[in-house]
Each structure stands twice: as structure tokens, then as C-alpha cells.
Amino acid sequence: MSEVKLINLVKKFNEKIVLNNITLNIKEGELISLLGPSGCGKSTTLKLIAGLIKADGGDILFNNESVINLETEKRDAVIVFQDYLLFPHMTVYENIEFGLKMRKYEKKLRKEKVNNLITLVRLKGYENKYPTQLSGGQKQRVAIARALAVDPKILLLDEPFSNLDIMLRDEMREFVLDIQKRLNITTILVTHDKEEALMMSDKVAIMLDGEIKQFDTPKELYKKPYSVEVANFFGERNYINGSIRENIFISDIGKFEVNHPNIDEVSVMISPESIYINNKFQNKELVFNKEYKLGEKYNYNNITGRISKKKYAGDRTYYNINIGSYNFKLTSINEDCNIGDEVSLHIDFRNAVYFKTNQQIKI
Template identity: 50%
Template sequence: MELQQLVPELEIRDLIVSLHKKEILHKINLTVYKGEMISLLGPSGCGKSTLLKTVAGLLEAQGGDVCIEGSSVLNMPTEKRGAVIVFQDLRLFPNLSVEGNIEFSLKLKGISRSQREQRVRELLEIVKLPGMQKRKINELSGGQMQRVALARALAAQPRLLLLDEPFSSLDEQLREQMRSFVQELHQRTQTTIVMVTHDREEALSMSDRIALMIDGQIVQVDVPEKIYRYPISKRVSDYFGGCSYLSGQVKNGIFYHPALQMPVSGYADGDWVARILPGMVHLCEDGNWKVAKVCYQGESSLVTLQREDSILTARVMEPPGVGKMCGVRVDAEELLLLKQEPCVHTK
């Protein structure tokens, strides 16, 4: 997806939101493009769901603006914004059938019975639940209820589909199935989707782009590969995890650490922290790194190496035994150096 060629669907500008007199969102800025699937990723309490609910019109903003297709919607009622939200608990109507749930918004619009029935059939085909119109909600599995909730949301023909941690209550196998299903649904309908999640794997595998939120701010927006491999700060790197850090100094194009020296380019002389991913570390026969731990992960193993106070992790196919001494080689061309920044102030 070449985002620069796309048309903005949602524009959030300097958005401020407070709850119970406490500022939760601090001047949020974000553009979501038509047909894009973007994840709002971040730890619990960072403001992801608050942002989603404000876009949907369920919470009021204290500053800034929210525009959909170029027009401000802050003073527009929820039902006229063109944004439909699907919550984690789905909020299906238990007293209505599958058909009754899906056609609810169509009834409010005064659409005829025959047209409603046709649209329900079409949507059930899209969500792969054909012929289940008359089924009761309590007769459905968790995955089927998820699909009915998506069909009900799509029935309103939204410009924006907002998903608030839609898979968190499902078991691992069903969660994986629903991830694949939503990706297929997105490709088929080209609906613009904003999804809230705290699951890194979910965001990395499903999204066109990821907006990482920490402490009520968006700290980085990028495509999954770049935000993972090239975080703009150590706290972004810390959130994705799975890496090692070595603190050292750059001098005349060389990164110096007591255990490693590597050539670097584009970094000024001074103190830096080297971020090293497991795939960048290669083991050699002889050396003074000790194998402290081996974690078997199926096709590969994660090996923890220790030298005095320094720790590295390496992903290898054939791990050495715990206690063995090894040498290491790090891919210097993939090395990323980060500054250790102070914590962001929150109100």
C-alpha cells in the first residue's frame, strides 16, 4: 500500500481529551488513509480506547479536532459520523436473532423489509455465515458472534470501522482464525479500519501501519517492519522487546563496548545504546561469552549469552549446551544506536 497516493479518511488534529478532570490524550495527531488498516498499539491505560471512543463520538474532546473525509465531526451526533465501533464484549442484542442484530441499523434508516433481507443475506455471505439468519445469539460460538458483530457494523456501511480489542476474549486458536478472517474481510471490502490492540504480534501481522501510543501520546507511526526494526527511541524499542542492549560510546565511527567493537556510520561521538536483535547475533566456536540459557521454540532456539554484566540473545537452529563458551559476531550493518531519553511528562 503506497500511502502517499491515498486520500485521508480520518484526520485527528491536536486532540485533547480529559476524563474526570484528568488529561488522558495530549494533543494527538494522526492521519488514517482511505482503505487502510491501522492499529493503535500500546500498553493498558495509554489512551487507545479513549481515542477510539472520541472518534466514534462516545466521548467529548476538550481541544483539537476530528475530521472524517475532510469535515469536522466533533459537533456531529454519533450516528451521523459514518464511524461504527465494535467493542470487545460485542454488545449483541441477546433477544434478537442473527438477522435481527444485523438489520438493526437498516430498520432505523427505514429500509424496506425485502431490501433488509437481501442485505442480511449478502453480509452473512461476506462473514461466512450463510443461512444463519434465524439462529439465536446464545446458540453461536464465540467466533460466530464476532462475525455477527462485524456484519452488524458493516450493515451501516460505515466510512470507518473501529475495532476495540476485538479478539482479546478469544482463545489462541480462535484468535488466530479471527485475525485471518478480519484481514480477508478488509481486503474484500476495502473498509477503512482502526483497531485497538495491546498485542504486538497482532498489530505487526495485521496492520498496514501501526500507531504506537504511550502515556496518552502517539510516539511513532510507521509500517510494521520499520517500527519494529527502526524504533525512533528506546522506549519504543522497549515496548516491542525481544532485543538486547549494550551501552557504549561512539568515537570516530566506531562503537566501543568492553565486549564488542563495531563500525557505525551517521552517529556523532558520544554515549549511545546499541539495540541488537537476536537475528543479528551469530555464534562462533571460540570466545568468552557463556551460554546461560537455551529456550527451545520449535524450528529455532533462543540462546541467552552472558559476559560479565553484558547479555545478548541469539536465534539459532542448533544451540550449544548451557555452560559452553562461545564467540559472537554481530551484523554491524543492521546495528541501531539509540539515545537513552527521559520519561515523558504526563499530566
């Protein structure tokens, strides 16, 4: 287990900067995600931490000691790639044992550790099978067991679930989370899957164009993004432009009660799940959000619009609703409205985020 610090890391390929002053503090035992689109520098960061490539600037600290000039095998950081990279001519047992043999562990200790890991990753009975005889999930477990065999301080996972089908992906996420928490090992996960990062991580670093735009808890990232570009990374949001005077937000689609100081030219972000459709909530004292306390009164704001799009997705329905020049996106458990219907909307401003020049206004 180890604390990891990245300090102003820079990496260039052919004089092109692919990582620009990356700084992160990762606590012991945390699972954090590097989340971003392809080409943003996530995997490059992971390879720098593992020592597979050299940095062009900055430093990497494990427990406050620099490892920037240490060879890969001396860093106690192991990486698991999305393609598993198992040795095809070796059995499950031999694949897991490989790192221990390279480090010249005694045979008795190797056997004990490998058997314990086979039990941990639920592969009892598969010891003598070869990679071609395994499913994708089983191969992934072997790769993780092989990485854990050498008792690393840091586990690095590079898109480990991207080659798995949806059902197996969910199972492997839970499996990795269980092992990570049980071993309390500092883990860095690279992913482009927003839901995966939010569900699995203690903290998430949003990476765009070789820079970290925000490093925060999943809840804070989603609900309180620092910038519009971070907000929009998590899907479509609604923005209403206007000004605030004496706790009244004044816009061209209406006036709304808010809890915010006066400001000119503000853009208010409303998430799709903070808009409720079709007179669903008639009682002002009804608790429709678990964050409200029982009996707490709140203001809800009414506007009327017309449905322009509808997409049914099982447990929820996605609607586009035109209101003046705005096209609001919202999700609802109400599937009964249809394109062309005029509906009443209730907007909850409690979780609204206020932006000026695309940066969050701190209250």
C-alpha cells in the same frame, strides 16, 4: 471509505489527562492499529472517533470535514467491541438487520443486504440461530456484519479478538483482513498484542501514557524505533555502550566495524535476531539474511560468551549469554547449546539502531 485526521485531541476524566494532544493522519482504505498497554488511552481514542464520548480539546476530521460536534449516528463510523454486544433475543438475521431497520431501509433492501452480508461473513445456514447457539468466532462475525450493514466509512475495532482462543484468533485475524481489503474500508484496530498489530496493519501508532510515541509502518517501528521506550515495547533488545571513530564502534567488549559517523557516548541497539550463535556461519560470503544480495560480502563481528539461560520454544530457542558485564538476549534455530557452554557469537550491525539520551540518532 474515508480519510481520518485526529488533531491535538485531548481528553480528561476527573481532571486527569488521559489523552494528550493526539495527532494522526489515516489514509483512505488503510488499516491502522493503536497499540499499547492497558490504560494508555487506546479505547478512549476509538470512542472519541465514534462520538461515544466528547473531546476536551482538538478536532476530528473525516475527509477534511470536522465531525467533532456530530452525533454518533451521523458520523458513519461504527465500532465493534470485544464483547460483541449482540442482542440475545434476536437471531443472527435480526441482529444484522437491526441498524438497517433503525435507519428505515425498505424491507426488500434490508433482506438483500443482510443476505449478502451473511454470505460475506460465512454464516449461511445460521440465520435463525440465537447468540447463545454460536461460537465466539461466529458471534464476532455477526457483530462485524451488523457494523458493515449500514455502509460505514470507518470501521472501529476495540480488542476484537481478545476473547478468542489462539487458533480462532488467528482465523479471525485473517477473516477481518480479507474483508477489510475486499471492501477497502478505513479501519482502526485497538490492540495490546504486538504481533497482531505488526501482522495486520499498514501502520501502527504506539501509545504510551496517553501520547503517541511513534506512528509508522510495522517494519520501521520494529527496526528503526525513534526512542528506547518504543524499542523496548517490542520486547527485550540488546544495548552496547561506547563511541564511534572512523567507522569503528569501540566498546568495553570489543571493537566492531560499523557504518556510522563519529559520535561520543552512543548506545547501540542490537535485536535478538541479529546475533548468531555457535559458529553457525563460517563462510563470510554466505547469505544468511534475505536482505543481503547474492555474493555480497559483509563484515561479521566475533565475540565469545557463556550461556546463562536457555528456553526452548519449538521453532526457536531463546538464549541469555553473558559477555563481560553484558547479558545478551538472542533467538536462534540452534537448539543444541546448553547452559554453561562457551559459544562464539556473530553480531550483524547492519540493522543496528544508534541512540543518544534514549533518542534515535538520524544519519
